[in-house]
Amino acid sequence: xxxxxxxxxxxxxxxxxxxxxxxxxxxxxxxxxxxxxxxxxxxxxxxxxxxxxxxxxxxxxxxxxxxxxxxxxxxxxxxxxxxxxxxxxxxxxxxxxxxxx
Amino acid sequence: xxxxxxxxxxxxxxxxxxxxxxxxxxxxxxxxxxxxxxxxxxxxxxxxxxxxxxxxxxxxxxxxxxxxxxxxxxxxxxxxxxxxxxxxxxxxxxxxxxxxxxxxxxxxxxxxxxxxxxxxxxxxxxxxxxxxxxxxxxxxxxxxxxxxxxxxxxxxxxxxxxxxxxxxxxxxxxxxxxxxxxxxxxxxxxxxxxxxxxxxxxxxxxxxxxxxxxxxxxxxxxxxxxxxxxxxxxxxxxxxxxxxxxxxxxxxxxxxxxxxxxxxxxxxxxxxxxxxxxxxxxxxxxxxxxxxxxxxxxxxxxxxxxxxxxxxxxxxxxxxxxxxxxxxxxxxxxxxxxxxxxxxxxxxxxxxxxxxxxxxxxxxxxxxxxxxxxxxxxxxxxxxxxxxxxxxxxxxxxxxxxxxxxxxxxxxxxxxxxxxxxxxxxxxxxxxxxxxxxxxxxxxxxxxxxxxxxxxxxxxxxxxxxxxxxxxxxxxxxxxxxxxxxxxxxxxxxxxxx
Numbered sequence: 229x230x231x232x233x234x235x236x237x238x239x240x241x242x243x244x245x246x247x248x249x250x251x252x253x254x255x256x257x258x259x260x261x262x263x264x265x266x267x268x269x270x271x272x273x274x275x276x277x278x279x280x281x282x283x284x285x286x287x288x289x290x291x292x293x294x295x296x297x298x299x300x301x302x303x304x305x306x307x308x309x310x311x312x313x314x315x316x317x318x319x320x321x322x323x324x325x326x327x328x329x
Numbered sequence: 330x331x332x333x334x335x336x337x338x339x340x341x342x343x344x345x346x347x348x349x350x351x352x353x354x355x356x357x358x359x360x361x362x363x364x365x366x367x368x369x370x371x372x373x374x375x376x377x378x379x380x381x382x383x384x385x386x387x388x389x390x391x392x393x394x395x396x397x398x399x400x401x402x403x404x405x406x407x408x409x410x411x412x413x414x415x416x417x418x419x420x421x422x423x424x425x426x427x428x429x430x431x432x433x434x435x436x437x438x439x440x441x442x443x444x445x446x447x448x449x450x451x452x453x454x455x456x457x458x459x460x461x462x463x464x465x466x467x468x469x470x471x472x473x474x475x476x477x478x479x480x481x482x483x484x485x486x487x488x489x490x491x492x493x494x495x496x497x498x499x500x501x502x503x504x505x506x507x508x509x510x511x512x513x514x515x516x517x518x519x520x521x522x523x524x525x526x527x528x529x530x531x532x533x534x535x536x537x538x539x540x541x542x543x544x545x546x547x548x549x550x551x552x553x554x555x556x557x558x559x560x561x562x563x564x565x566x567x568x569x570x571x572x573x574x575x576x577x578x579x580x581x582x583x584x585x586x587x588x589x590x591x592x593x594x595x596x597x598x599x600x601x602x603x604x605x606x607x608x609x610x611x612x613x614x615x616x617x618x619x620x621x622x623x624x625x626x627x628x629x630x631x632x633x634x635x636x637x638x639x640x641x642x643x644x645x646x647x648x649x650x651x652x653x654x655x656x657x658x659x660x661x662x663x664x665x666x667x668x669x670x671x672x673x674x675x676x677x678x679x680x681x682x683x684x685x686x687x688x689x690x691x692x693x694x695x696x697x698x699x700x701x702x703x704x705x706x707x708x709x710x711x712x713x714x715x716x717x718x719x720x721x722x723x724x725x726x727x728x729x730x731x732x733x734x735x736x737x738x739x740x741x742x743x744x745x746x747x748x749x750x751x752x753x754x755x756x757x758x759x760x761x762x763x764x765x766x767x768x769x770x771x772x773x774x775x776x777x778x779x780x781x782x783x784x785x786x787x788x789x790x791x792x793x794x795x796x797x798x799x800x801x802x803x804x805x806x807x808x809x810x811x812x813x814x815x816x817x818x819x820x821x822x823x824x825x826x827x
Binding site: 254264276277281289292302 | 411417560568570594609613616
């Protein structure tokens with residue numbers, strides 16, 4: 229029951245992160261065909277850098293940062309659960325010893 | 330450069346081969362059990378596996394092809410560069426945890442946790458082999474052309490060289506040798522790319538604006554190289570390309586198999602994250618190399634033939650290395666490009682060997698082979714796959730490489746990915762639904778590819794394609810999901826229980 233609740237919560241986070249990553253990717257690729265002129269515009273006055281180039285690189289940076297945050301948070305969460313499980317096992321063993329005595 | 334022997338390239342390449350063969354000899358002593366052969370005993374660390382993931386995924390097309398695309402069309406190169414990256418979040422967020430928890434040696438181990446083992450092993454084994462053959466074909470054809478350009482060896486001999494080496498790595502060294510070959514290759518590739526990008530930037534005083542200004546001034550299309558250049562012509566083509574790039578990697582068997590080489594879920598996540606960081610960094614470096622090749626190669630008669638680069642557009646990164654670092658650096662970058670192909674095909678061969686020996690053999694024979702027998706079958710399968718790769722690459726040497734690898738990604742996104750994601754997240758999926766979904770996805774992807782511009786027009790010579798898009802995923806992936814939903818939904822409750 230406890231694990232089921234964890235699994236459902238983990239799956240929801242996985243899907244939310246996937247959507248967070250996939251939607252900008254689709255938006256960027258769709259923008260290439262729908263609004264090419266907007267992506268061809270200069271990022272700032274006098275600059276050679278185009279909006280398309282900045283958005284593409286920003287997308288790459290966003291995906292990398294999102295992956296790092298997810299990995300850090302999920303690994304921390306798992307480590308916490310493992311520590312709690314071990315502590316619970318330790319308490320059970322102590323209780324068993326007490327009963328035997 | 331084109332057809333003559335480049336001695337530094339040859340020397341560095343021979344050094345790489347010698348080093349990898351020493352590693353294979355060392356790994357052979359550690360590949361005596363099934364677990365060691367398929368998954369390196371699950372002992373690879375997350376950081377190392379991240380490098381191996383990146384090594385598996387960054388093929389020569391990602392290096393030479395993307396640089397060539399920047400040189401020809403500017404910003405369109407970024408779209409394909411991003412293509413190598415945008416599939417990784419789906420892999421990390423959706424699949425890494427569950428694959429590591431449920432899998433043992435291959436993708437089908439995961440599927441059979443929920444579905445009937447025999448039919449699902451046969452289906453997944455066949456789909457995996459189709460994906461792997463097309464993927465390997467593109468790599469082998471690319472390797473043949475590259476070696477021919479670099480050291481003047483005939484295509485057949487270069488295919489024999491690549492095929493022979495990859496077979497040795499896999500037959501003797503299994504996953505241990507393949508992993509270390511990938512790690513060394515990834516480190517070499519990132520090192521070479523980083524140095525090339527830094528040399529390019531230093532030429533412009535580390536001023537990226539100055540680099541772009543020089544590229545715009547030199548390129549015949551001028552400012553247009555900073556804008557989308559007609560690579561994606563319609564919203565339908567855009568969605569199809571996005572589906573292929575985002576979900577294709579999540580169906581590639583040689584990539585998924587790597588999740589089983591780490592000891593636990595946390596290391597699986599860490600390895601996918603390290604791969605994402607490395608591939609993201611690679612994207613940034615390729616922007617500098619791509620625009621740098623326009624700025625420094627256009628109009629230089631040593632590299633620019635007037636109607637394109639000497640040796641074709643794919644030589645942009647190699648010519649840039651020659652322009653900035655002379656013959657020695659060209660040799661290093663060329664050897665790295667070749668090592669890249671060698672490492673990728675080794676990973677593909679191992680996945681194919683595991684598919685045949687672990688999935689198909691036991692399902693077709695109706696009995697599980699002993700460990701000794703399975704390892705022998707695996708090694709024989711690697712030999713056969715190597716021979717098949719050599720023969721097919723010689724037969725298809727004039728085919729378009731991009732088309733071949735796009736075919737593999739489309740089939741993976743249409744046949745393998747829907748079945749895998751439904752098996753992991755939808756409790757009502759039945760074996761019949763999985764087979765229907767995967768079968769419909771596979772068949773519709775192949776039919777739409779044949780009727781699309783890549784075959785119907787380019788190969789068969791018709792004026793107009795029947796299916797309008799180069800990538801069939803916009804049609805085949807929804808069809809696969811729909812078939813799986815309909816067939817599973819119509820199943821009786823009793824048939825769902827497993």
